[in-house]
Amino acid sequence: MLDLVIRDGLICDGSGRPPFRGSLGIRGRRIVSLGGIREAAEREIDATDRVVSPGFVDPHTHFDAQLAWDGFAQPSLEHGVTTVIPGNCSLSLAPLRAGHRELLGAIFRQIEELPKAAFDAGLEWRWETFEEYVGALRPGLGINVAPLVGHSLLRLWVMGEEARERAATADEVAQMQDVLRASLAAGAIGMSTSWVDVDHEHRPVPCRHALHDELRALCRTLGETGAMLQVVPEFYAADLLCARIDILAELSLECGIPTTFSPLFESLATPSLVGRALERIEKQAARGARVIPQMQTRPIDVSFDLSEPSIPFASKPTWWQVLAGPEQRRLEQLRDPETRAALVAETRNGIDPIALKVDFAQIRVRGVKRPENAGLVGRTLGEIAAERGGDPVEVMIDLSLDEGLKSCFVASDIGHRDSEKIGRRLAHPHVQIGAGDGGAHVSRFATYGDTGRLFGEFVRRRGDLSLEQAVRKLSHEICLAWGIHDRGLLQPGFAADVVVFDPQSIDRGPEEPVRDLPGEAGFRYVRRARGVEHVIVNGAPTYSASGGYSGARAGEIVPRSAPGTL
Amino acid sequence: MSDAPPPVRRWVRPEPGEDWEALAARVFPERELEPAVADLQRWNSHVLLRPPTAPMTTSDILFVEPPGSGESA
DSSP states (O other), X not given: OEEEEEXXXXXXXXXXXXXXXXXXXXXXXXXXXXXXXXXXXXXXXXXXXXXXXXXXEEOSBOTXXXXXXXXXXXXXXXXXXXEEOOOOTTOOSOSOOGGGHHHHHHHHHXXXXXXXXXXXXXXXXXXXXXXXXXXXXXXXXSSEEXXXXXXXXXXXXXXXXXXXXXXXXXXXXXXHHHHHHHHHHHTOOEEEEESSOBOTTSOBOGGGXXXXXXXXXXXXXXXXXXXXXXXXXXXXXXXXHHHHHHHHHHHHHHHTOOEXXXXXXXXXXXXXXXXXXXXXXHHXXXXXXXXXXXEOSSOOOEEEOTTSOOGGGTTOHHHHXXXXXXXXXXXXXXXXXXXXXXXXXXXXXXXXXXXXOOOGGGOEEEEOSSGGGGGGTTOBHHHHHHHHOSOHHHXXXXXXXXXTTOOEEEEOSOSSOOHHHHHHHHHSTTOEEOOOOBTSSTTTOOOOOHHXXXXXXIXXXXXXXXXXXXXXXXXXXXXXXXXXXXXXXXXXXXXXXXXXXXXXXXXXXXXXXXXXXXGGOOOEEEEEEESEEEEEETTEEEEETTTEEOOOOOOOBOOXXXXXXX | OOOOOOOSSOEEOOOTTOOHHHHHHHHXXXXXXXXXXXXXXXXXXXXXXXXXXXXXXXXXXXXXXXXXXXXXX
């Protein structure tokens, strides 16, 4: 007797071979049979006209904090994601001494844009070491988690706050290697670092003070088990990115490790960037180096208000300085004619933020506080300015002042928006689907549904990838690269992470705000899934479109495993 | 393993505590300091335009030749 049979579906097994009709048998947490199955089961799912595929793996998330209050990483799981990789960009939540929790919390919230109230109310720190962290996380998991350990955390652990200021001594580097080794043994899938991030005080994150020899030493430790190095490089500039690809290639070759960087963006400001980066990766791959770029499927949309600095103002120092100031000062400056003139001029300076192109006239009013302004919602600043006379930026400032800076705006499609180019890139053999940022930037944009968009836009509408290619990209390819050798394929013996979806309707829904953060911390933007009917995690039906979340908590910590460990 | 491809542009990493002047003196010992610093700053706006709280760090890379002079040319 089987525990679960998914019958008569279109089996897309993750390998990339053409789909075939068949059934899938599950006993306990594993797949035990595939093909024509006559054996009875405790439970059956009819998958007629539906695709049955391996669960998807999301390799770039920041669910570290959210997993403490939501072991399902909602709504990622609804989109068919059965394994998430948090701890990217040098920041994990362990190993961390109790005395550094406030500091790390401030850094994490700044970079990942999470409200303090949610962080404080939802996180109960019950760990210091990585092993203790994994132990605290494990019982609540409904989704699988393959956590990275952050380089900045290793430095803080060994060097204390001096990690924020200086290079490490040889002895400190050796200590970091020991802590990394212990973290990998406890379940970390690799290590993350960053060459660009800044903390809450706009200072470089601790890992950026490392000498290259420190990074090499840590990569040698990763190399003892062939574990992954993840990096966020200067993704917005072609020469810089190519130089960083060379550095990653040397680390990969010298230490015997795979490396991955995120994001790889189609830049409006530098259209040749992605092509040049991929050329470089191909050259390095020909030498045997493993440098894997991660690319998201969605264009960039950013919602913002004038209560704090945000991405549209990233290359505008006067704006940044005004928005970063105390509220009273900010209001005064936004009213001051001289400052306003400088702000308007700066939006025309032609310097675009991080590979994006922001046209303020095209920015739309997303939400207003005062009922008399409701008619402005959905209109562009350019349209309103044309009607009233004046500059779109003045309109944005005036509306914000009128509403106590509570007006919300959305800059849509400001980067990575050319589907023809992106479809070609996503199909590139070296490009991994990732860089989604799940769990971060919660009130700026929804970081969910890249999987659905891959099928909706690039398989169904444009045909850049076949169904089986897309499934392989989201499952087996990521598992291969990251050393997860018992997931990502529908094969007997593999973990029973399975998605059942309608190939004609799978997609992402519209961006919508939900108020489910702990501590009454306001809202976050999400996108619900369309066309995903069942999600099975380690054999447990965990989500269905008709019944929602079952409450099953069958998720695991997924460490790297050696090839052939089935 | 084949040889590494030539860099797209030649670059260096700063040493601990180095500023623009110290870097220019190390990289261009034969040149006058002021124009050497000006060149470095022009070729490395990713470091120059940072806020004062984020000076150059030892993990940065700084180009020591203008765009279009290496393999990208």
